[in-house]
Amino acid sequence: MGLVLRLRRVTRRRDHGLWLAAGAVGLSLLALLVIVCVLLRQAALAFLPAPVAELRWHSNGIEQVLLAAVVEQDARELIVRASEWQRRGTGYQRIRRGDLVSLTWPADVMTWRLRDGRELHWRSAATSVHEAYAALLTQAPAGFSADPAGQVDIVAVNQLSTAGVVRIALQRAWLFVCSGPQAGAGVFPALVGTVVLVLLMSVLVMPLGVLLALWLHEYAGGRRSARILRAAMANLAGVPAVIYGLFGLVLFVDGIGGGLDALLAHKTPQWGGGGLLWSALTLALLTLPVVVVATEEGLGRVPDGLRQAALALGATRAETLWHVVLPVARPALLTALILAIARAAGEVAPLMLVGAVKYAPALPVDAEFPYLHLSRQFMHLGQSVYDLALTGSDAPRDTAQAYAAALLLLVVVVGLNAAAISVRNRLRERTRELST
Amino acid sequence: MSAVEVMPAQLLAGLELALQARGLSLDYADRRALDSVHLQVPSRRVTALIGPSGCGKSSLLRCFNRLNDEIAGCRVGGEILLFGDDVYAGAIAPPELRRRVGMVFQKPNPFPQSIVDNVAFGLRLAGIRSRLELDDRVEAALRATGLWHEVRDRLAASALQLSAGQQQRLVIARALAVEPEVLLMDEPASMLDPISTLRFEELVVALRERYSVLLVTHNMQQAARVADYTAFLHAGRLLEFDTTDHIFTNPRLRETEDYITGRMRETPLR
Ligand SMILES: Nc1ncnc2c1ncn2[C@@H]1O[C@H](COP(=O)(O)OP(=O)(O)O)[C@@H](O)[C@H]1O
Ligand SMILES: [Mg+2]
Numbered sequence: 001m002g003l004v005l006r007l008r009r010v011t012r013r014r015d016h017g018l019w020l021a022a023g024a025v026g027l028s029l030l031a032l033l034v035i036v037c038v039l040l041r042q043a044a045l046a047f048l049p050a051p052v053a054e055l056r057w058h059s060n061g062i063e064q065v066l067l068a069a070v071v072e073q074d075a076r077e078l079i080v081r082a083s084e085w086q087r088r089g090t091g092y093q094r095i096r097r098g099d100l101v102s103l104t105w106p107a108d109v110m111t112w113r114l115r116d117g118r119e120l121h122w123r124s125a126a127t128s129v130h131e132a133y134a135a136l137l138t139q140a141p142a143g144f145s146a147d148p149a150g151q152v153d154i155v156a157v158n159q160l161s162t163a164g165v166v167r168i169a170l171q172r173a174w175l176f177v178c179s180g181p182q183a184g185a186g187v188f189p190a191l192v193g194t195v196v197l198v199l200l201m202s203v204l205v206m207p208l209g210v211l212l213a214l215w216l217h218e219y220a221g222g223r224r225s226a227r228i229l230r231a232a233m234a235n236l237a238g239v240p241a242v243i244y245g246l247f248g249l250v251l252f253v254d255g256i257g258g259g260l261d262a263l264l265a266h267k268t269p270q271w272g273g274g275g276l277l278w279s280a281l282t283l284a285l286l287t288l289p290v291v292v293v294a295t296e297e298g299l300g301r302v303p304d305g306l307r308q309a310a311l312a313l314g315a316t317r318a319e320t321l322w323h324v325v326l327p328v329a330r331p332a333l334l335t336a337l338i339l340a341i342a343r344a345a346g347e348v349a350p351l352m353l354v355g356a357v358k359y360a361p362a363l364p365v366d367a368e369f370p371y372l373h374l375s376r377q378f379m380h381l382g383q384s385v386y387d388l389a390l391t392g393s394d395a396p397r398d399t400a401q402a403y404a405a406a407l408l409l410l411v412v413v414v415g416l417n418a419a420a421i422s423v424r425n426r427l428r429e430r431t432r433e434l435s436t
Numbered sequence: 437m438s439a440v441e442v443m444p445a446q447l448l449a450g451l452e453l454a455l456q457a458r459g460l461s462l463d464y465a466d467r468r469a470l471d472s473v474h475l476q477v478p479s480r481r482v483t484a485l486i487g488p489s490g491c492g493k494s495s496l497l498r499c500f501n502r503l504n505d506e507i508a509g510c511r512v513g514g515e516i517l518l519f520g521d522d523v524y525a526g527a528i529a530p531p532e533l534r535r536r537v538g539m540v541f542q543k544p545n546p547f548p549q550s551i552v553d554n555v556a557f558g559l560r561l562a563g564i565r566s567r568l569e570l571d572d573r574v575e576a577a578l579r580a581t582g583l584w585h586e587v588r589d590r591l592a593a594s595a596l597q598l599s600a601g602q603q604q605r606l607v608i609a610r611a612l613a614v615e616p617e618v619l620l621m622d623e624p625a626s627m628l629d630p631i632s633t634l635r636f637e638e639l640v641v642a643l644r645e646r647y648s649v650l651l652v653t654h655n656m657q658q659a660a661r662v663a664d665y666t667a668f669l670h671a672g673r674l675l676e677f678d679t680t681d682h683i684f685t686n687p688r689l690r691e692t693e694d695y696i697t698g699r700m701r702e703t704p705l706r
Contacts (some may be wrong), residue, residue: 221508305545309607312501313558313614314535323557324547 010285021405029409039410042403047176048167049157052109052121056101057078064390067109067121068093070398071287081396084118085144088212089394111157115179117397120240121157129154143263144302168198176404181379187405189363193356193378194412197417199346200372205284205340209291210326210333216292217299218321237289245350247284249274253354270375276353276364277374283347287340294339298332299325334424345413347380358387381409442474443677447611447665452479453620454648455500455537462495462672465509469495470636471672478617479519482640482649484663484680486656488695492672493652497620500650501537502530507645519617535562538611538663542623544603546595546610549585553597554606558614577613581605582637603641612647619643621651625658637662656696660684 001336052068055078057064061428068080075097082091110132124135132154137144155168179186220226231232257278259270264270302325310320326333348356357377364378365371384405392398441513455477462470477483485493498504499516502523503542516523522534535558539552546554555574564570574591583605587598595606604624611619621640625633633655640662645651653659659666659680667681667693668676676683687693 165658204477302544303541305541306547308503308539308541309545309547309555309610311503311506312534312541313561313610314531315557315561317506319561323561328548386557 017191027334036407036410040405042400043173043407044169046397046400046404047172049111049113049156049160049165049168050233051105051153052111053080053107054102054104054109055095055213056103057095057099058101059099066093067123069119069121070186071310079396081119083120083122085120085141088116088118105158107156107158110136110154110155112154117352122266136158148319150305158394162185173404176302176401177408179413187337187379187381187408190379190381190405191408191412192363192365193276193360194248195380195416196372197276197283197351197378197380198341198412198416200276201283201344202279202341204336205287205291206333206337208284209288209336209340211294213292214321214377217296218317218325233289233292236285236432237293241286242349242353244282244286245353247279247285248350248354252278252281273375274377275351275374276355276378278352279355279378282350286292286350287344288345290339291336294336295329295333298329298335301332302328317339331424332426334420334427338420338424340415341416341420345416346382346409348380348386351380352383352386358383379404381412385409442674445465445552447678448476448478451481452518452519453477453478454519455650455668456515457496457499458517459514460494460496460499460505460512460514462513463511464507469672470499471668473672475646475667475674475677476671477650478665479617479648480644480646481664482644482651482662484659484666485669486651486666486695487669488527489654491669493547493669494513494622496619496650496669497539497622497650500618500620501534503538503539505512505530505536512604520704522589531561535614536616536618537618537620537621538614540604540608540622540624544600544631546598546603546606548594548596550592551595551598555613557610562614563658573613577609578606580612580643581609582635583609601628601635604628604632604636608639608698612643616647618648618650621649623652623654626654634657635696656684668695670695 011186050071052067052069055064055066055068066080067081068082070078071081071092077097078095079099080093080095082093084091106123108123108125110126111364114120120136120140122136122139124132124139126132126135153168153171155164160168176186177191178188180189181187189322215230216226218227253272253274257273257275258269260271261269266272306324306328307320310324311317315323355377358377360377362373362376363377364373366373385402385427388402388405392402395406438448448473455475457473457475459641460473460475461468473496485496487493495504498507499571500518501511501521504510504512512524518528518533521527528656547557549557552574554571555577559570559573564573575584578587583602586602587606589595595603598606604627608619608624628636637658639650640649644664644676649664651659662678666678666680667674668683668687668689670691676689678686678688683692684696687696
């Protein structure tokens with residue numbers, strides 16, 4: 001209370017208010033910047049080629065030699081990742097500093113990152129990929145074989161220039177964005193799933209939310225049912241998202257989906273499991289209050305004179321709404337959509353209950369009729385972040401990739417919002433004179 | 437109070453009556469706004485409606501095109517006749533009525549659309565789809581309001597770019613486009629500058645040829661300049677109705693005289 005009063009006293013003098021406001025803006029921007037920087041820095045670890053050391057150490061009196069990237073180190077020991085000849089995540093070793101004889105960075109180390117995310121290190125002064133591959137085969141353990149065809153990601157990792165490092169990092173980042181999970185946790189299916197889900201949610205929530213808002217604002221007046229609905233909306237907005245997930249599971253997946261399956265006599269559940277449609281509906285419910293409140297506010301800002309003008313020209317109420325009120329309120333509808341997208345795109349918890357999965361065999365959209373597969377399970381960037389960060393088998397790498405997926409999710413949210421905002425601004429341009 | 441008391445007998449004898457209010461009363465949720473109003477609006481004449489703010493002028497106007505229907509809790513009693521047909525009896529549906537009885541509001545309220553679309557709005561609602569007919573009637577309406585020459589080159593421009601005076605003439609054109617029989621105007625010139633007001637008054641005089649006009653105004657000189665008849669409304673009652681000359685030179689009631697001479701008016705003469 002005292003603080004508020006003091007702030008008010010300070011803000012009354014104009015300059016101080018200005019400084020406070022500028023400070024608040026600066027602080028918010030700084031926070032945003034820090035978040036983005038942290039994400040970028042951590043995500044970069046997933047893509048930057050790590051230099052490879054040659055380590056020599058004693059183990060039970062025998063000298064060992066190993067080519068490996070140093071993942072972590074402290075005063076007592078090193079954790080390194082050597083070539084992963086069999087599977088991703090199998091090359092980790094722990095070496096005590098006391099046993100270490102030497103640690104050098106030979107210039108002729110080659111590193112090959114395979115499509116599945118494995119990395120192989122060997123020494124060769126070869127100048128062509130084929131020569132380097134031939135050298136690799138001489139150093140590989142018995143039984144190793146891999147097809148290098150089309151692979152250009154064989155690099156002399158310790159000799160890379162800065163530009164080379166950046167080029168490789170960008171290449172790997174691109175591969176991460178546009179390939180599937182087979183290729184070392186690419187997130188393309190999750191990216192598609194997220195975008196399709198948000199678009200479908202928008203298509204579902206907007207008509208419903210706008211109709212509700214129209215009813216509330218234009219027809220219901222001060223009726224009891226309207227008051228109840230408004231109170232319900234206000235309360236729904238505060239319900240934790242995961243509760244919506246439970247609700248969606250009971251109502252959509254088990255209730256409607258299960259019912260559909262029984263009705264259509266499906267032997268294996270098609271609708272009775274989590275799926276894209278149920279997830280989109282759950283998110284639509286989640287964002288409904290936001291849409292209704294923002295739309296109603298927009299309808300309230302439509303000048304009453306315009307309604308009167310339309311009615312006085314012989315328009316029915318419905319015609320007035322359709323031809324005058326809604327077009328004028330379009331920017332507000334887009335604001336509602338923007339808020340809905342912002343809320344929905346980052347939501348993960350409810351989706352895990354109603355359709356998002358760690359690994360989906362097929363994309364929710366493809367070239368096969370009916371193109372959009374509403375009953376399919378799908379992957380989602382938020383789910384990917386969760387899986388990579390908490391359930392990965394290769395923690396150092398997966399954590400970095402979790403940050404990369406988070407960054408991508410951020411880009412998707414910002415991108416979808418920016419698209420909606422630019423449409424809104426173009427509409428505003430047209431109706432700007434109205435407010436004066 | 438009966439019709440006989442407020443107006444001289446034989447005043448409108450022989451004239452066709454466009455609008456008639458008989459024993460009209462109007463209640464909002466919490467107060468009575470009109471009390472047994474008798475008013476006759478002759479066809480093809482300009483009738484001015486004057487009275488202090490809050491006396492019920494706008495409420496009365498909204499009865500004639502049933503715009504009061506849209507206000508929750510508003511109840512209307514008595515009779516309204518449009519060329520002899522009872523408006524509230526259900527013989528005329530409100531949209532149809534409003535096409536026959538146009539209305540112009542105090543604040544210019546063009547839609548945020550192009551100039552053409554504004555004028556064509558009522559026509560499209562009436563089901564006219566032919567491009568040719570729309571263009572013709574839009575042009576006729578804009579000509580009737582003297583706006584045609586000012587906007588013919590930018591018909592597709594936003595109506596919101598016009599000046600206030602032009603906007604007010606545009607919404608009049610919009611109302612005229614559907615060819616109503618009666619035009620209700622609620623203080624239409626109160627937000628215009630003197631020059632625009634002058635043009636507006638010329639327009640009203642010209643409209644008298646084809647339309648019956650009921651004009652609410654706070655400007656006594658304006659009423660004197662454009663109206664054939666003037667009605668004085670006070671506290672929800674119609675106190676006096678006569679030719680404009682008579683009302684302004686020789687009112688019968690003390691209240692009318694006080695209002696006209698400014699002793700009872702909040703807004704000064706302009
Ligand atoms: N929509 C409404 N709801 C309730 N009361 C109203 C409404 N419109 C007008 N009134 C009241 O009715 C009376 C007459 O108003 P109005 O017809 O607007 O007067 P005027 O146009 O002569 O200034 C006023 O007391 C006003 O407060
Ligand atoms: Mg008024």
